Amino acid sequence: MSSPAPARKVLSTLGTTLGAVTVLLALWHVLTAATGxxxxxxxPAPLEVFDAFKQIAIEGYSNGxxxxxxxxxxxxxxxxxxxxxxxxVTLGLAMGASRKxxxxxNPIFLLLRPIPPLAWIPLAIVWLGLGxxxxxxxxxxxxxxxxxxxxxxxxxxxxxxxxxAASMLDVTGWRYWRExxxxxxxxxxxxxxxxxxxxxxxxxxxxxLIGALWGLGQILNQAAQDIFPAMILVGMLSVAxxxxxxxxxxxxxxxxxxxxxxx
Amino acid sequence: MANIVFESVQRVFRQGGNxxxxxxxxxxxxxxxxxxxxxxxxxxxxxxxxxxxAGLEHPTGGHVKVDGIEVTRPGPDRAVVFQAFALxxxxxxxDNIEFGLLSLGVESGxxxxxxxxxxxxxxxxxxxxxxxHQLSGGMQQRVAIARAYVLDPKVLLMDEPFGALDAQTRVxxxxxLVRLARQNPRTVLFITHAVEEAVYLADRIVVMSRRPGTIRxxxxxxxxxxxxxxxxxxxxxxxxxxPSFVHLRTHVWKLLRDQQGGDVH
Amino acid sequence: xxxxxxxxxxxxxxxxxxxxxxxxxxxxxxxxGITSRTFLPAPWDVLARFAQLTVEPFVxxxxxxxxxxxxxxxxxxxxxxxxxxxxxxxxMAWFGWVDRLVSPLFETVRFIAPIAWVPFAALWFxxxxxxxxLIIFMGAFPPxxxxxxxxxxxxxxxYIEAAQMLGAGSIRAMTQVLLPAAVPSIVAGLRISxxxxxxxxxxxxxxxxxxxxxxxxxxxxxxxxxxxxxxGMIAIGVIGFLIDxxxxxxxxxxxxxxxx
Numbered sequence: 119m120s121s122p123a124p125a126r127k128v129l130s131t132l133g134t135t136l137g138a139v140t141v142l143l144a145l146w147h148v149l150t151a152a153t154g155x156x157x158x159x160x161x162p163a164p165l166e167v168f169d170a171f172k173q174i175a176i177e178g179y180s181n182g183x184x185x186x187x188x189x190x191x192x193x194x195x196x197x198x199x200x201x202x203x204x205x206x207v208t209l210g211l212a213m214g215a216s217r218k219x220x221x222x223x224n225p226i227f228l229l230l231r232p233i234p235p236l237a238w239i240p241l242a243i244v245w246l247g248l249g250x251x252x253x254x255x256x257x258x259x260x261x262x263x264x265x266x267x268x269x270x271x272x273x274x275x276x277x278x279x280x281x282x283a284a285s286m287l288d289v290t291g292w293r294y295w296r297e298x299x300x301x302x303x304x305x306x307x308x309x310x311x312x313x314x315x316x317x318x319x320x321x322x323x324x325x326x327l328i329g330a331l332w333g334l335g336q337i338l339n340q341a342a343q344d345i346f347p348a349m350i351l352v353g354m355l356s357v358a359x360x361x362x363x364x365x366x367x368x369x370x371x372x373x374x375x376x377x378x379x380x381x
Numbered sequence: 382m383a384n385i386v387f388e389s390v391q392r393v394f395r396q397g398g399n400x401x402x403x404x405x406x407x408x409x410x411x412x413x414x415x416x417x418x419x420x421x422x423x424x425x426x427x428x429x430x431x432x433x434x435a436g437l438e439h440p441t442g443g444h445v446k447v448d449g450i451e452v453t454r455p456g457p458d459r460a461v462v463f464q465a466f467a468l469x470x471x472x473x474x475x476d477n478i479e480f481g482l483l484s485l486g487v488e489s490g491x492x493x494x495x496x497x498x499x500x501x502x503x504x505x506x507x508x509x510x511x512x513x514h515q516l517s518g519g520m521q522q523r524v525a526i527a528r529a530y531v532l533d534p535k536v537l538l539m540d541e542p543f544g545a546l547d548a549q550t551r552v553x554x555x556x557x558l559v560r561l562a563r564q565n566p567r568t569v570l571f572i573t574h575a576v577e578e579a580v581y582l583a584d585r586i587v588v589m590s591r592r593p594g595t596i597r598x599x600x601x602x603x604x605x606x607x608x609x610x611x612x613x614x615x616x617x618x619x620x621x622x623x624p625s626f627v628h629l630r631t632h633v634w635k636l637l638r639d640q641q642g643g644d645v646h
Numbered sequence: 647x648x649x650x651x652x653x654x655x656x657x658x659x660x661x662x663x664x665x666x667x668x669x670x671x672x673x674x675x676x677x678x679g680i681t682s683r684t685f686l687p688a689p690w691d692v693l694a695r696f697a698q699l700t701v702e703p704f705v706x707x708x709x710x711x712x713x714x715x716x717x718x719x720x721x722x723x724x725x726x727x728x729x730x731x732x733x734x735x736x737x738m739a740w741f742g743w744v745d746r747l748v749s750p751l752f753e754t755v756r757f758i759a760p761i762a763w764v765p766f767a768a769l770w771f772x773x774x775x776x777x778x779x780l781i782i783f784m785g786a787f788p789p790x791x792x793x794x795x796x797x798x799x800x801x802x803x804x805y806i807e808a809a810q811m812l813g814a815g816s817i818r819a820m821t822q823v824l825l826p827a828a829v830p831s832i833v834a835g836l837r838i839s840x841x842x843x844x845x846x847x848x849x850x851x852x853x854x855x856x857x858x859x860x861x862x863x864x865x866x867x868x869x870x871x872x873x874x875x876x877x878g879m880i881a882i883g884v885i886g887f888l889i890d891x892x893x894x895x896x897x898x899x900x901x902x903x904x905x906x
Binding site: 134135137138139141142160161215216217218221222223224225226229232233234235236237238239240241243244245319320323324327328335338339341342345347350353354355357358359361362365 | 749
């Protein structure tokens with residue numbers, strides 16, 4: 119059913135959003151550069167930010183160009199996230215499927231769960247120093263807990279009739295996992311993965327802020343030391359951009375893996 | 382003069398690139414203190430008429446005027462009693478009834494007087510501090526009616542107010558509304574798909590056709606009611622036994638039937 | 647074949663076994679002498695240090711004084727997030743233009759991890775309380791705003807029509823209809839908000855503070871005193887847990903009162 123109405127609606131929403139963005143940008147410019155109401159020593163003007171971005175993209179800043187920093191951070195997050203969530207999801211599913219596993223592993227969990235991801239940083243630094251290893255350790259603990267918990271709840275909330283049907287159809291072993299447990303828990307698993315990814319990013323940026331040679335957090339740190347507000351903002355927006363893109367990527371994966379889910 | 386006037390009202394909906402006509406050529410005047418019921422099959426647009434008078438929807442053609450003023454937005458001068466009650470669940474019975482009076486800026490002594498009057502009239506004494514979820518459907522609708530009447534509105538608009546109630550409660554509410562309406566005559570536009578209800582309550586009945594909704598016929602009930610002294614009988618079942626009542630009811634049924642297999646209740 | 651619950655005996659045996667395994671491995675590793683005891687303390691070393699910190703000042707204060715500092719910052723940041731978030735959420739739900747204006751800005755800022763505000767926090771506030779409060783605010787604010795907005799937007803149309811019919815202006819509509827209707831959503835948001843706020847506090851104190859539990863951990867790390875760092879982690883975990891428990895109770899009370 120071809121209809122101009124929905125297309126028109128999308129364009130109109132896009133239009134108002136662009137309009138709002140333009141208004142905000144204009145306001146920003148006026149408040150900072152044009153009138154000096156907000157001193158640019160405290161908050162950068164739009165053009166300054168643009169120039170800073172050009173600088174880091176082309177010449178480089180703090181040991182590297184923009185894409186080099188981004189790649190480093192993204193790589194660390196991806197590695198840590200994948201390792202951590204693979205183990206976490208598997209463990210969570212096992213805990214969900216087997217009461218025995220759950221009872222045994224629970225004590226470790228109760229200990230780990232209340233600790234905020236960032237609280238692992240000092241410990242990681244003590245044990246592993248300021249290098250990448252410490253960062254991976256922190257990301258691991260940050261991403262681990264949400265993956266486990268959500269996979270566990272994912273299994274537990276599968277409708278009982280599905281289990282009964284599986285039993286009747288004599289589905290066991292690997293098939294049971296692949297065709298009953300995992301698909302059933304999938305939506306929750308992805309919720310957990312989203313939370314894990316968020317935690318991974320936050321902890322990496324924090325860890326890089328505290329001590330690193332490269333990475334987005336490191337840009338922020340250097341810019342803070344150099345008192346370079348425009349570059350600080352470039353760093354922040356880069357963090358936002360990467361976080362957003364990775365979330366989108368995860369969403370895309372989810373839609374491919376769970377085509378049956380009502381969105 | 383608190384009358385409701387529909388002048389050549391049209392209502393066209395746009396859906397997915399197609400226009401469909403919900404209401405066509407509605408010309409109707411509800412006179413001052415007249416009780417008019419609109420009946421019709423599902424989807425004929427009768428609720429839309431009421432919502433336009435309330436200001437919750439707008440005609441695409443023609444005008445809707447209350448007391449000579451074109452209706453543009455909702456307000457306490459055109460009080461509405463909704464089918465789904467729409468009482469605020471987080472407010473007590475008293476506060477629900479009081480809500481509109483606060484908007485009108487009525488001072489506190491007068492507010493108290495009015496609320497107490499209608500609490501008494503609607504049999505809500507003792508329930509002032511109760512919350513809606515603690516009350517039955519019938520009680521909740523009584524609160525909704527009190528909330529509307531207490532505003533002393535120019536017109537009252539009722540959208541199938543007894544539709545969500547069980548049969549017995551419905552009958553009781555109809556009797557109460559008749560008592561209220563005869564004692565305290567107001568301009569009322571009453572929407573229902575229940576023919577008997579319309580014949581029992583109204584001065585005139587507007588029978589609508591299937592979509593696109595137009596007015597098929599307007600039937601005068603008041604003169605019959607007066608001539609046959611329906612109001613002398615306190616119980617609804619006695620009134621509904623009267624030949625004059627049955628005759629009118631059948632007439633309306635036939636009008637509704639006569640439309641390519643329409644829904645008739 | 648979802649398994650039936652374990653009988654009490656099996657449950658407790660396995661739970662104890664798990665705890666024993668955890669602390670056992672840990673203790674053995676500590677006692678084995680692979681590394682120094684300050685680097686890898688045994689569980690009881692950590693508890694001893696924790697106890698010590700409650701009486702002996704470390705980097706200027708005893709443990710509960712540090713905790714109080716942290717809680718104070720958390721309190722300010724959280725309350726600020728609530729005071730700004732709830733009204734703004736209501737305004738955005740009611741006035742389309744506010745929504746269109748604020749949303750793009752919010753969606754951008756939202757993806758900036760709260761910790762990324764540290765440089766600006768340091769720039770604007772130095773080591774004053776404003777720095778951590780800003781970061782906590784950035785962590786606590788989004789859930790409050792989002793949940794208020796969603797709760798208000800999802801109000802059944804009939805209540806809004808009733809309010810309009812009854813002559814309520816925008817302010818009364820927002821405070822007397824949208825707000826009460828959104829309360830369950832808001833309270834759920836507050837729980838998430840408190841959790842995120844507390845986490846952000848930790849991050850903030852690792853960098854821009856001169857007291858507080860996070861600061862204590864950083865200084866412990868500098869002194870390579872794992873026991874101190876772990877004591878900090880315990881304190882943070884316990885307080886975070888208690889805050890969540892308290893809010894959960896509030897949530898239950900509100901749900902009960904509404905006859906949900």
